[in-house]
Amino acid sequence: MRFLPGPEQIQKWGWAIAGIALFLGLWTFAAFRMANAVLLPEPAAVVQGLVTLLEDGTLISDVAASMKRVLGGFAIAAVLAVPLALLMAFSRPVGLLLSPIVTFLRPIPPIAWIPIAILWFGIGDPPSYFITALAAFFPIFINSYAGGHSVRPEHVHAARSLGAGPRALFVRIYLPSAMPMIATGLRIGLGQSWMAVVTAELIAAHSGLGYMIQANRLALETGLVLVGMCVIGVLGAVMSIGLEVLEKRVLVPWKHP
Amino acid sequence: MSILAFRQPRERAVGGSPVAATERRPDGQGRIEGRGLAMTFAARSGPVTALESLDIDVRPGEFLALLGPSGCGKSTLLNLIAGIIKPTSGTLTIDGAPVKGPNPGCGIVFQQHSLFPWMTVIENVAFGPRMLGHGDPLSTARTFLSLVGLDKHARAWPASLSGGMQQRVGIARALATYPPVLLMDEPFGALDAQTRSIMQEELLKIWSQFHTTVVFVTHDIDEAIFLADRVVVMKTQPGGIKREVRIDLPRPRDAALIKSELFNHYRGEIFELIREETLKVFRPDNGH
Ligand SMILES: Nc1ncnc2c1ncn2[C@@H]1O[C@H](COP(=O)(O)OP(=O)(O)O)[C@@H](O)[C@H]1O
Ligand SMILES: [Mg+2]
Numbered sequence: 068m069r070f071l072p073g074p075e076q077i078q079k080w081g082w083a084i085a086g087i088a089l090f091l092g093l094w095t096f097a098a099f100r101m102a103n104a105v106l107l108p109e110p111a112a113v114v115q116g117l118v119t120l121l122e123d124g125t126l127i128s129d130v131a132a133s134m135k136r137v138l139g140g141f142a143i144a145a146v147l148a149v150p151l152a153l154l155m156a157f158s159r160p161v162g163l164l165l166s167p168i169v170t171f172l173r174p175i176p177p178i179a180w181i182p183i184a185i186l187w188f189g190i191g192d193p194p195s196y197f198i199t200a201l202a203a204f205f206p207i208f209i210n211s212y213a214g215g216h217s218v219r220p221e222h223v224h225a226a227r228s229l230g231a232g233p234r235a236l237f238v239r240i241y242l243p244s245a246m247p248m249i250a251t252g253l254r255i256g257l258g259q260s261w262m263a264v265v266t267a268e269l270i271a272a273h274s275g276l277g278y279m280i281q282a283n284r285l286a287l288e289t290g291l292v293l294v295g296m297c298v299i300g301v302l303g304a305v306m307s308i309g310l311e312v313l314e315k316r317v318l319v320p321w322k323h324p
Numbered sequence: 325m326s327i328l329a330f331r332q333p334r335e336r337a338v339g340g341s342p343v344a345a346t347e348r349r350p351d352g353q354g355r356i357e358g359r360g361l362a363m364t365f366a367a368r369s370g371p372v373t374a375l376e377s378l379d380i381d382v383r384p385g386e387f388l389a390l391l392g393p394s395g396c397g398k399s400t401l402l403n404l405i406a407g408i409i410k411p412t413s414g415t416l417t418i419d420g421a422p423v424k425g426p427n428p429g430c431g432i433v434f435q436q437h438s439l440f441p442w443m444t445v446i447e448n449v450a451f452g453p454r455m456l457g458h459g460d461p462l463s464t465a466r467t468f469l470s471l472v473g474l475d476k477h478a479r480a481w482p483a484s485l486s487g488g489m490q491q492r493v494g495i496a497r498a499l500a501t502y503p504p505v506l507l508m509d510e511p512f513g514a515l516d517a518q519t520r521s522i523m524q525e526e527l528l529k530i531w532s533q534f535h536t537t538v539v540f541v542t543h544d545i546d547e548a549i550f551l552a553d554r555v556v557v558m559k560t561q562p563g564g565i566k567r568e569v570r571i572d573l574p575r576p577r578d579a580a581l582i583k584s585e586l587f588n589h590y591r592g593e594i595f596e597l598i599r600e601e602t603l604k605v606f607r608p609d610n611g612h
Pocket of ligand 1: 366367372373374392393394395396398399400401563
């Protein structure tokens with residue numbers, strides 16, 4: 068119903084724009100005071116760099132390379148983590164069997180896996196997929212596992228008293244009960260995966276945004292490094308918002324009427 | 325002949341009944357028989373005996389209220405009948421068949437928050453007919469929603485409804501599979517007094533159109549008397565049945581009945597029974 072932004076909406080946007088303007092202002096001021104384009108170029112120079120990289124097409128291909136790795140790794144993680152977590156939540160033996168392994172693997176940060184990923188997969192796409200999948204896996208897993216435990220007994224009893232069998236119970240009661248937590252896990256997992264891809268590309272790839280900022284650092288092209296960083300920030304935010312929309316419209320619409 | 329006459333609805337349907345299909349449910353079903361029921365829970369502080377050697381019989385089509393102070397085992401008894409928990413000892417049958425687990429023979433209405441929040445109101449009500457493979461679950465759901473006066477809210481999420489409306493949806497959902505037995509655990513306990521009184525009248529109207537056996541848990545004396553054919557007053561420590569009181573108030577009943585002399589008589593009688601039990605909880609040692 069609300070096509071036009073209400074006063075509250077306008078106010079929200081007003082504050083957001085003011086915040087960004089303040090940030091850019093402080094940045095310009097700092098760059099002006101520092102007067103050293105290698106240490107801190109001013110925003111205008113970054114915009115200049117952005118235009119250059121867009122024109123020669125390298126930015127698009129770096130973005131595409133990183134995106135592919137993130138979405139691929141994220142998809143692998145989601146497909147593995149959600150069913151595994153639910154299986155562990157619903158089956159006591161499986162839960163008891165696997166939870167020590169998870170407890171032990173979880174604290175290892177994705178970056179610590181990079182050396183072994185290179186040994187196993189070499190340099191390029193495969194180790195990056197491995198790292199992004201690993202980074203997304205645990206947040207998705209942990210939240211889905213908690214979601215699997217969050218079913219209300221009343222719902223199960225009500226469903227059974229209405230004739231639901233084991234299959235219907237799983238699909239229509241357990242899964243939707245877990246869905247809010249699964250969605251949260253997916254959102255966190257995608258963010259982690261995005262952070263991990265940059266790390267992986269710094270070391271284990273010859274393309275992508277991580278590789279791009281690393282290469283430009285070596286060339287002392289600080290402006291282009293900042294272009295890379297800004298693109299990483301903006302794309303991360305866009306993906307997070309995209310997943311939030313998916314969550315509200317598709318995964319858990321009843322929580323956001 | 326006389327049996328058929330006895331199975332007629334005891335109240336005339338009020339207004340045009342939207343449920344033309346109630347005859348689908350065969351008569352004479354919904355007899356509950358419990359013998360020597362006991363229930364002991366293993367709590368952290370040791371075993372808790374919630375019920376001890378309890379016998380209960382509910383006739384088909386009877387409206388029974390379980391009344392007593394909190395902690396006397398009302399919910400435990402209801403959950404036993406529903407098959408949600410298994411008795412430590414004793415037998416429990418519905419129409420001769422042992423109760424094995426929650427099943428479509430027993431509709432359940434909980435105190436609150438039992439609607440599936442991820443389904444719209446109409447999908448909640450259609451859930452049972454869908455699971456049981458009844459033809460056209462949505463039109464059945466629509467029929468039952470209009471029975472509780474909520475057809476306008478069919479497409480709403482449960483969370484957007486008031487507590488009273490949610491309970492009406494819960495009743496519609498439980499009835500939509502035409503269960504011989506309807507179990508209600510303080511279904512109006514979370515509602516304000518006004519809404520509660522209206523819901524009680526509505527429930528009696530709806531019940532009059534079905535031949536459903538109802539077991540209704542409450543700790544409200546007036547509610548029990550107003551609704552029930554028979555009030556089972558429960559005792560504490562350990563839980564069990566203290567006394568049964570037949571309620572010979574005429575039907576159909578409306579809210580004005582609460583002021584009648586007979587109603588007052590029942591209230592006084594039951595109040596004394598409950599008071600004894602409640603005092604026992606406060607002074608556990610001078611048990612009589
Ligand atoms: N799952 C359980 N575990 C341990 N004790 C329980 C459990 N359910 C009920 N009880 C105990 O059994 C007794 C009766 O409880 P309940 O049937 O819920 O009473 P009511 O519904 O009349 O308030 C109480 O003392 C309660 O603490
Ligand atoms: Mg209770």
